[in-house]
Amino acid sequence: MNRIIYCIAFLLICTVGISQDVPQVTNKIYLKNVTLHSQPGQEAILGSILIEDGIIAAVGNNVFIPFDAKIIEGDSMHAYAGFIAPLSYIGLEKPKESNEAPKVKRSGYPPNDVAGITPERSVANAYKKDEKTIANFRKEGFTIAHSVPYGGMMPGKGSVISLNGKDYHEAVLSKDQSMFATWKTARRVFPATLIGIMSKWRELYRNAELSHHHAQAYKSNPQNKKRPSPDAATSALFAVLEKKMPVFFVAEKHRDVARTLQLQKELNFDLVISEARDIDRILDRTKKSNARVLLSLDLPKAEKEDKKKGKEEKKETEVKEAEPAEQTAQAETNEAPPETSKAEPEKKMEKEEDEKSKQLKERKKAAIARYVGQAKTLRSSDVPVSFSYLETKAKDVHTNLRRMVKDGLSEDDALAALTTEAADVLNISETAGTLESGKIGNVVLSTKSIFDDEAKIKYVVIDGQIHEYEIKEKKKKSGEEGEEPVDISGSWSYTIEVPGMTSSGTMTFTKNGDSYDVELTNSQMPDETVSVSDIDMNGNVASFSYSPPVGGMNITLDNELTFDGDTFEGTVDVGDFGSFEITGQKDNPE
Amino acid sequence: MKNIILLFIFSFTLATILPAQIEKGDVLIKNGTVITITDGVKENSDVLIRDGIIRRIGKNISVxxxxxxxxxxxxxxxxxxxxxxxxxxxxxxEGTDPNTSDVFVGDAINPFAISIYRALAGGVTASHAMHGSANAVGGQCETIKHRFGSIDPEDMKMAGAPRTIKFALGENPMRVHGEGRRIVPRTRMGVEQIFREGFAKAQDYMAEWDRYNTDPDGAKEPPKFDMKMETMADILRGEIIIHCHSYRADEILMLLDVLEDYGVSKICFQHVNEGFKVAPELAAFGASASVFADWWAYKFEVYYSTAYNAAILTRNNVVTSINSDSGELIRHLYHEAAKTQRYGDLSDNEALRLITLNPAIQLGIDDRVGSLEIGKDGDIAIFSKHPLSIYAVPQVTIVDGVVRFDINGDTEDMRMDVDPEAKISTFVDHSYSEEDRCMQGLFEFFIDRK
Known part of the structure; x- marks a missing residue:
């Protein structure tokens, strides 16, 4: 008897935890009473969706319920067409970067794979159905992704895959649909610079054209002609020059975009500018090229104003406290100088310094706003917008998209970027991107509008297969986002990047009730140790301040560290000296 | 088949020749002392620029x-x-090979570089953005106009300026490749062989293509298209001006011999610290020289030098210019030119020619810039005092009739591009910077010398 109970309990755990692995009993799913956002620009209505055999059979407010359908109570949840990632590394394992110089005979003439030129590779051979990115993106509502291989300047061909987590042949919608290209240089071999990449593109393309020409001539009349013998890379480019395969070219910054457009203008391939973060100042040329644009969702961090203000105030009081001590020290060494004459120029200098850093902050703020506003700006110039997800973590997708919407991107445009425009870029509009009968049964159900900060995705249906997600209640105690506090105890090595030098040492965190104590050492002062007890812990963010023993100077270092697994990154704020990047990693990761 | 080649060449040239609309301006400069370079000095005179071109020079022009x-x-x-x-x-x-004639720094233009603005603040309106000296044959260079404020990198290029390429003799290529990688060139003899090999192979390459082009649809598979050989062939065809980093007299004569053997005539020697020893030979060949005013002894091959170099070369009828090779010196090239009056007694006009018309001749753009003449580009620098005076301060710098620098509009933060992710710091970094230098980007090659 006990055994049966265990079995049932085990089954239950399975359904909650990894529901997708349990086959559904029925081939019909009925999503009842949902708020239908069938496509961007169309008003939402209350209705239902019937999915049969993985295809949307009916959508609307009067849909028949078959007797054998599995009914999901929508309770007015918001239903969207499954989201589509038009460019990503989803389903691929990130290769480890090696710092070692490749062993080649002549660094000017490395083999293609060492140079990063592997256009013949297909993502089909790198796809892993168990890769965690599939589940992570699916959880955020993504149902289809265009995945491309990792690599150098020309990593290979991408496939459009369903995020159903199945073997490649069952997941793939379209094999080898695109060519992928980046501005990533080779290490210490040609092309080690972007000018090398430009030159290599021209040479590869030109040779492919010549080879293609000869192959065509041979095809029409092989007699008396040398048999064509293009190498793998050259023949892989044939589809690109026949314009059967667009090039998805990563071009983040303004100059990358300009260079990519220059290549496209010279060589004339179909172009999708990808992962763009700074393209608004070169829109005319972009439009002229007929290139599609995929913006990065990787937005610069907003300046944390409130927190900073608090810190500054705190600092001021500290300075005030310190002043009397300094003055007494002066009085001891010198005859007390007339206070005004000394203090005035110093104050003036400080004021100028403040004014300068204020101006710098203003410009930085404007730059951040410009980056966040890219999608909005492109839409106002009638450039269609979708996104690419090479550098964006799944969990940040909706947060960043909401930031764009708050900044003025219309909800319709934002939804289109996730659905219809993404489908258009991949040429799959016939089967995906909207909630219409006949399309693939990919649906997202969200507790609120996806642009609402409180929205949680409850169901993701892919190919008619239901994936259900537990909605966690917010925990009051831990971080703002309701994140579980992470365990950071142990020894960590850190590095602070200061212009012209790096400062490094160790931090040892030990648990102290709900918080931690930390002990710091620095390689420049090996004999000194600084301890801070009861640091602020907010979710995975630790903040603490300390004053290192630097020859009697009163310097406070404000640390804010964000932990992610065995690494952390963050900033160290050193008052007027500025703020520096700090990174760290666990010394003995499990 | 020819069509494909033509189409390719055409699209390439079209892309380089027809950039986006360049901003051109109208401006009238009143009542200054006008130093024309080619037609003397005109007191109390006016210069009228319309649509980016100098239209009139004279007195009492009013528009x-x-x-x-x-x-x-x-x-x-x-x-x-x-x-x-x-x-x-x-x-x-691109320091990966002793010959990288296939690369092109024009592909790497950064219109936001603040050094362009700083150069403008020193009255410099055009510069020759060069590949470095890591390789015996470096990359192709780009003549840029300092249109700071333009956003498209293509707008910085001086469209129609002749193609140029960087060569380098002596210690730099020997160090990077010989010492750094244990390959040729480890000696000056090796450097010579890089040129000879490049030109000889290019001749074969041209012949191979000529044979193929007689019957492009015939039995033969087309030869490999090789960007390096294409460029070397274009040098042989006289379409590219060589600008060669050089110091010692013996290797300067060596390169002249190589060029003579391959029938190449367009050459400007850069740095050319021992140029004074071979000035008559340079003049006889028709080679020009671009030198430092008084910069030497920074490595062994640069010890035998003199500040009289520019004057000696000038007196021997070598077209000579003074260059900066530095983001700092470029801000006061007028001081550098003035040094030739202390060391060599050049006249005002001769000294100023070193930083105006002569560099223009060396870059093949003297029909458009380098002097104040009707029909030339409206590129002008205005100084508070005579530009060869140590008290002179640049006031206004104009490119194509557009004011690109005005001392009265010079605010603290002239950046065009702000990184939203860079940390803000008022901390000044005084550590060594290799930016805007000849050997930039090569540090990595010297770390790993297994």
Whole structure:
């Protein structure tokens, strides 16, 4: 008897935890009473969706319920067409970067794979159905992704895959649909610079054209002609020059975009500018090229104003406290100088310094706003917008998209970027991107509008297969986002990047009730140790301040560290000296 | 088949020749001392620029409704030209091979580089953005106009300027490749062989293509298209001016011999510290020289030098210019030119020619810039005093009739591009910077010498 109970309990755990692995009993799913956002620009209505055999059979407010359908109570949840990632590394394992110089005979003439030129590779051979990115993106509502291989300047061909987590042949919608290209240089071999990449593109393309020409001539009349013998890379480019395969070219910054457009203008391939973060100042040329644009969702961090203000105030009081001590020290060494004459120029200098850093902050703020506003700006110039997800973590997708919407991107445009425009870029509009009968049964159900900060995705249906997600209640105690506090105890090595030098040492965190104590050492002062007890812990963010023993100077270092697994990154704020990047990693990761 | 080749070449040239609409301006400069370089000095004179071109030079020119600059008591000269710099580009060296003639720094232009603005603040309106000296044959260079404020990298290029390429002799290529990688060239003899090999192979390459092109649809498979050989062939065809980093007299003569053997005539020697020893030979060959005013002894091959170099070369009828090769020196090339009066007694006009018309000749753009003449580009620098005076301060710098620098509009933060992710710091970094330098980007090659 006990055994049966265990079995049932085990089954239950399975359904909650990894529901997708349990086959559904029925081939019909009925999503009842949902708020239908069938496509961007169309008003939402209350209705239902019937999915049969993985295809949307009916959508609307009067849909028949078959007797054998599995009914999901929508309770007015918001239903969207499954989201589509038009460019990503989803389903691929990130290769480890090696710092070692490749062993080649002549660094000017490395083999293609060492140079990063592997256009013949297909993502089909790198796809892993168990890769965690599939589940992570699916959880955020993504149902289809265009995945491309990792690599150098020309990593290979991408496939459009369903995020159903199945073997490649069952997941793939379209094999080898695109060519992928980046501005990533080779290490210490040609092309080690972007000018090398430009030159290599021209040479590869030109040779492919010549080879293609000869192959065509041979095809029409092989007699008396040398048999064509293009190498793998050259023949892989044939589809690109026949314009059967667009090039998805990563071009983040303004100059990358300009260079990519220059290549496209010279060589004339179909172009999708990808992962763009700074393209608004070169829109005319972009439009002229007929290139599609995929913006990065990787937005610069907003300046944390409130927190900073608090810190500054705190600092001021500290300075005030310190002043009397300094003055007494002066009085001891010198005859007390007339206070005004000394203090005035110093104050003036400080004021100028403040004014300068204020101006710098203003410009930085404007730059951040410009980056966040890219999608909005492109839409106002009638450039269609979708996104690419090479550098964006799944969990940040909706947060960043909401930031764009708050900044003025219309909800319709934002939804289109996730659905219809993404489908258009991949040429799959016939089967995906909207909630219409006949399309693939990919649906997202969200507790609120996806642009609402409180929205949680409850169901993701892919190919008619239901994936259900537990909605966690917010925990009051831990971080703002309701994140579980992470365990950071142990020894960590850190590095602070200061212009012209790096400062490094160790931090040892030990648990102290709900918080931690930390002990710091620095390689420049090996004999000194600084301890801070009861640091602020907010979710995975630790903040603490300390004053290192630097020859009697009163310097406070404000640390804010964000932990992610065995690494952390963050900033160290050193008052007027500025703020520096700090990174760290666990010394003995499990 | 020819069509494909033509189409390719055509699309390539079209892309380089027809950039986006370049901004051109109208401006009237009143009542200055106008130093024309080619037609003497004109007191109390005016210069009228319309649509980016100098239209009139003379007295009492008046035009209604045009931006007018009062240059009373000031000196108006042609915009300064720097025949050797590395500003405004994101990449200087592709140091992976002793011959990288296939790369092109014009692909790496950074219109936001603040060094372009700083150069403008020194009256410099055009510069020769060069590949570095890591390789015996470096990359192709780009003549840029300092249109700071333009956003498209293509707008920085001086469209129609002749193609140029960087060569390098001596210690730099020997160090990077011989010492760094244990390959040729480890000696000056090796450097010579890189050129000879490059030209000889290019001749074979041209012949191979000629054979193929007689019957492109025939039995033969087309030869491999090789960007390096294409460029070397274009040098042989006389379509590219060589600018060669050089110091010692013996290797300068060596290169002249190589060029003579392969029938190449367009050559400007850069740095050429021992140029004074071989000035007559340079003049006889028709080679020009672009030198430092008084910069030497920074490595062994640069010990035998003199500040009289520019004057000696000039007196021997070698077209000579003074260059910066530095983001700092470029801001006061007029001081550098003035040094030739202390060391060599050059006249005012001879000294100023070193930073105006002569570099323009060396870059093949003297029909458009380098002097104040009707029909030339409206590129002008205005100084508070005579530009060869140590008290002179640049006031206004104009490119194509557009004011790109005005001392009265010079605010603290002239950046065009702000990184939203860079940390803000008022901390000044005084550590060594290799930016805008000849050997930029090569540090990595010296770390790993297994």
């Amino acid at each position: 209604e409704g045009i931006h007018t600059i009062d240059a009373t008591g000031q000196f108006v000269m042609p915009g300064i030209i720097d025949a050797h710099s590395h500003i405004g580009i994101d990449v200087v060296n």
